[in-house]
Every structure is written in structure tokens, then in C-alpha cells.
Amino acid sequence: MTEKLQWAGEKFMREVEARSGARVSSCLQCHKCSSGCPIGPETDLLSSQAMRMIHLGMEEELLGSRGIWLCASCQTCSARCPMGIDVAGVMDVLRMMAVERKAALPDKARGRHFHRSFLGSVRRHGRVFELEMMAIYKLRSMDLFRDMDKAPKLMKKSKLPLLPNRSRSAGEVRKVFRNARKEEER
Amino acid sequence: MRYAFFPGCSMEATAWDFGKSARALFKALDIRLEEIPGWVCCGSTPAHSSSEGLALALPALNLQKAGAMGAPVMTACAACYSRLRAANHRIQNDPESRKRAEQLTEKPYDGGVAVHHILDVLVNHVGRDVISSRIKRPLRGLRIACYYGCLLSRPPGIVAYDDPEHPSCMDGLLELAGAETVQWPFKTECCGASLAITNNDVVNRLVHRILSMAALAGANCVAVACPLCQMNLDLRQDDARKAHGDFPTLPVLYVTQLLGIALGLSEKDVGLEALTVGADKLLAGAAR
Incomplete structure (x- = not known):
């Protein structure tokens, strides 16, 4: 009897490739991305490991990792990849998938609260209103006391205005958010 | 223009x-x-x-x-x-x-x-001749570590107008303004960017690494062209020191502030009072 070989990871990998436009399958595991990664000491997921885990279809491990939220989007990996893979673009897609699939988000995934708080502020005012964004982020993440000494320092330098700097095109921005939501629901 | x-x-x-x-x-x-x-x-x-x-x-x-x-x-x-x-x-x-x-x-x-x-506009559109002809107050005594960070350099092909791994356009501009610039290896290292909000421990480590290297290379200040780089490197020096050990305090200025001063603008015109690590002593040597 002949056994049929199956590549369990292919579906997930093709999905990541289609969405990011990056040819993850061409990764040759040279580790150039990982050696230049600034969050190497803190992360649980080096970029070259992430590429291999995509090959192997390890969706749950990837989407539940701290590393995708610790990625600073510095683009070093994308710039240095000898195969031209946009590794940072792949990280974007993994973050989106983690939120969409409500993957077991680790406690270091505070990034998702930051992104939501930031974009909410942009939707309301057309521009980010930092004081409001930070207050909402703190409440969402319950990460209340981190860096509390920074706000008064910034205020003293007039760097944290008390009122939003609203764009007169805020209505157009709301329309873009509405259209983007409709698009995602389709 | x-x-x-x-x-x-x-x-x-x-x-x-x-x-x-x-x-x-x-x-x-x-x-x-x-x-x-x-x-x-x-x-x-x-x-x-x-x-x-x-x-x-x-x-x-x-x-x-x-x-x-x-x-x-x-x-x-x-x-x-x-x-x-x-x-x-x-x-x-x-x-x-x-x-x-x-x-x-x-x-x-x-x-x-x-x-x-x-930076692209200053170097490639305005040009060295125009800028050097307008220098009124050369930045004497400044030894600047030019820090480009991530997003001016990467990914090449989308953003870069300079060498993505070893950019030099900011160095060139500040040399025209009479400053010395230092050769150092962390010009395009990441400062951690918005991880400052969610994971400031990471940023403190990166700030410590970048500023220690700038000081080791002989710099007495750092020039930047990104709001997040400036905030992380300027505002977090005490935290970085507490978490990872001592390094010399370094003023971190926007390239536009430094060039403005060299063109004869006042400290107030370029908003120097907004810096956490002040630059008064640093600029005291620059000729009036």
C-alpha cells in the first residue's frame, strides 16, 4: 500500500502568502532576519523561526506568540532578506489574523489595545489625540502605571495638549473607517 | 521651490x-x-x-x-x-x-x-551650496552622532534616498554647518518606536545600547529626524540608566534644530526649550 504524503502546513502558508504578498515559501533559513532583529533578547519568536513555523502550518503557536506583538516594525528583516521576503509585512498579517481569529492572545499582546485605542482616536478626530489615546489604552490594557512619570514631564514641555487637534476632514476619515469595516465584513 | x-x-x-x-x-x-x-x-x-x-x-x-x-x-x-x-x-x-x-x-x-x-529635500533639492552659503553660526565644538533609525532607511526601494545600512546625508548636512560627525555602527538600529507605550523595558534597553555606543564613538550629542526616535532617546535616558547602567547624558536634537541654529535662528525659533536633556551648554561654544 502506498502512503499519500500530506503537507499539513500548506493551506496556512498560502493564505499568509496571498495576504502579505510575500513569498514565505522561498525562505532558506539563513537567519539574517533574526540576527538583525532588535527584540531578539525579549521575543519568543525569531523572524526566521516564524517563517519556518509558517511552512509547517503552526498557526496556533504563531498567532498565540508574544513575538508578533513585540515586533517593532523596524523593517530590518525585510531590508536584509536575501530572498526579498517582506518579513515585517508577514508580521502585520500574523497580527491581523491573531485578532480576527481571537487566537489565545498572550499577556504581552498589549499592542492590540494600543492599535485599537490609536485608531479609535483617529476615527473620532481625523488625527490622533495622544492624551485621550493613552487614557483609553491604559484602561483597555489595565497596564495602568507603566511610565506614569512621563505624562507630567511631557505636559511641562507642552508636548501633551489637553484638547484634540481636530482635522477639518474628520468626516472623510469616518467615511474611510466605515468603508473599511464594510469591506472587512464582506 | x-x-x-x-x-x-x-x-x-x-x-x-x-x-x-x-x-x-x-x-x-x-x-x-x-x-x-x-x-x-x-x-x-x-x-x-x-x-x-x-x-x-x-x-x-x-x-x-x-x-x-x-x-x-x-x-x-x-x-x-x-x-x-x-x-x-x-x-x-x-x-x-x-x-x-x-x-x-x-x-x-x-x-x-x-x-x-x-532630509531628501535639504540634500537633493536645496543642495549643499545653498546651505553652506547661509551658515552664520558654525556649530563649533559639536561632535554629532547622526541617528537615522528605521523608517528613513528601510525598506530600501520604498523609502531610501540614501544607503539603507550606512546612510550619510545627515552627516553631510551637519558637517556643512561646521560640526564634526562621528563614525559609529548604530546609525540605523531600531529605538523600539511605539513599544515605548506597550513594552518600555525593551525601549530602555535599546536606548541604553544606542546612546552608550554614541558616547563611546566620541559624540557629545545625537541628531535625529524622527519624532519617536527623539522622544525615546531624549526622555528615557534616566530610565535606561537605572535599568542597564551608566552612560554619559547626551542631548538629542532634531537635525532641523541644529541646522536652524547654524543658519542664525534663535534657540526659541527652533524650540530648544522642549528638550528634556538641555543643549545650552553644548551650544555655548558655537560662535554667535
Whole structure:
């Protein structure tokens, strides 16, 4: 009897490739991305490991990792990849998938609260209103006391205005958010 | 020369000194900056990390407005620059992305509006001759570590107008202004950017690494061209020291502040009072 070989990871990998436009399958595991990664000491997921885990279809491990939220989007990996893979673009897609699939988000995934708080502020005012964004982020993440000494320092330098700097095109921005939501629901 | 100026959210808040010094510098160079009326946030990292649509459409909204002004866009913020360029690149090269941007904004846009960073404009449009002819107060005694960070340099092909691993355009400008610049290996290392909000421990480590290296290379100050780089390197020196050990205190100035001073603008014109680590002593040696 002949056994049929199956590549369990292919579906997930093709999905990541289609969405990011990056040819993850061409990764040759040279580790150039990982050696230049600034969050190497803190992360649980080096970029070259992430590429291999995509090959192997390890969706749950990837989407539940701290590393995708610790990625600073510095683009070093994308710039240095000898195969031209946009590794940072792949990280974007993994973050989106983690939120969409409500993957077991680790406690270091505070990034998702930051992104939501930031974009909410942009939707309301057309521009980010930092004081409001930070207050909402703190409440969402319950990460209340981190860096509390920074706000008064910034205020003293007039760097944290008390009122939003609203764009007169805020209505157009709301329309873009509405259209983007409709698009995602389709 | 005339540019459609895209300030970006930071320039009116956490980096108001960058905005003020950029405007003052261009006024001193007799170059017109016209703010894009009704500009909106570029979406920054939160958009490209959570929605492909917003990452295309928010930049496109701004570029459509700039297109109506008939002038190339100039922005000083490295993150805004990166997002505007990335969206343009996708809209130009991928018909699907163009269709998507047009559907989301409900307006046509072909990706044709040119976007420049202020360093690119200073080096390649204004030029060395014009700048060196206007220097009134050479930055004597300054040994500057030019720090370019991530988004001015990467990814090459989308943003870079300089060598992505070893850029030198900021060094060249500040040398024209009479300063010395130091050769050092962390010009394009990441400062941790917005991880400052969610994981400041990471940023403290990176700030410590970058500033220690700048000091080891012999610098007495750092020049930057990105609001987040400036805030992380300037505001977090005490925290970095507490967490990772001592290093010399280094003022971190925007390149526009340094050039402005060299062109004869006052400390107030370029917003030097906004720095956490003051630069008074540093600039005391520069000839009046």
C-alpha cells in the first residue's frame, strides 16, 4: 500500500502568502532576519523561526506568540532578506489574523489595545489625540502605571495638549473607517 | 521651490519643536511650505498592523488633497514619510490596491504624487551650496552622532534616498554647518518606536545600547529626524540608566534644530526649550 504524503502546513502558508504578498515559501533559513532583529533578547519568536513555523502550518503557536506583538516594525528583516521576503509585512498579517481569529492572545499582546485605542482616536478626530489615546489604552490594557512619570514631564514641555487637534476632514476619515469595516465584513 | 507640507500628528504635540524648527528652517531658506489643508493621520503602525484597507486609504486621502495643490509633498516625520511612500508604492504597482484605495476613499488616485522627506529635500533639492552659503553660526565644538533609525532607511526601494545600512546625508548636512560627525555602527538600529507605550523595558534597553555606543564613538550629542526616535532617546535616558547602567547624558536634537541654529535662528525659533536633556551648554561654544 502506498502512503499519500500530506503537507499539513500548506493551506496556512498560502493564505499568509496571498495576504502579505510575500513569498514565505522561498525562505532558506539563513537567519539574517533574526540576527538583525532588535527584540531578539525579549521575543519568543525569531523572524526566521516564524517563517519556518509558517511552512509547517503552526498557526496556533504563531498567532498565540508574544513575538508578533513585540515586533517593532523596524523593517530590518525585510531590508536584509536575501530572498526579498517582506518579513515585517508577514508580521502585520500574523497580527491581523491573531485578532480576527481571537487566537489565545498572550499577556504581552498589549499592542492590540494600543492599535485599537490609536485608531479609535483617529476615527473620532481625523488625527490622533495622544492624551485621550493613552487614557483609553491604559484602561483597555489595565497596564495602568507603566511610565506614569512621563505624562507630567511631557505636559511641562507642552508636548501633551489637553484638547484634540481636530482635522477639518474628520468626516472623510469616518467615511474611510466605515468603508473599511464594510469591506472587512464582506 | 514650493512643497505641500504634511506635518503629521506628532508635529503639533509630542514633537512640536520638530515642526516649529522645520518651518523656521524653510522660512530661513526662502522655501514655501504650504500645509495640506485638512490633512489627516497617516495611520502609522496601528493601521498597517491591523487593517490593510486603512493602511492604504489614510495615506491616499492625504495624497489626493496634496494632488489638488499641484506640489510635491514634504514631510519631516519619518513614520508619516514611510506610510505615505509605502501606500504610494502599492497603489502604483498593484492594480488591486489602487482599486481598494479608491473605493475606500471614494475618490480617484493613481499614486502619482511625489513624497519627499525633509532630509531628501535639504540634500537633493536645496543642495549643499545653498546651505553652506547661509551658515552664520558654525556649530563649533559639536561632535554629532547622526541617528537615522528605521523608517528613513528601510525598506530600501520604498523609502531610501540614501544607503539603507550606512546612510550619510545627515552627516553631510551637519558637517556643512561646521560640526564634526562621528563614525559609529548604530546609525540605523531600531529605538523600539511605539513599544515605548506597550513594552518600555525593551525601549530602555535599546536606548541604553544606542546612546552608550554614541558616547563611546566620541559624540557629545545625537541628531535625529524622527519624532519617536527623539522622544525615546531624549526622555528615557534616566530610565535606561537605572535599568542597564551608566552612560554619559547626551542631548538629542532634531537635525532641523541644529541646522536652524547654524543658519542664525534663535534657540526659541527652533524650540530648544522642549528638550528634556538641555543643549545650552553644548551650544555655548558655537560662535554667535
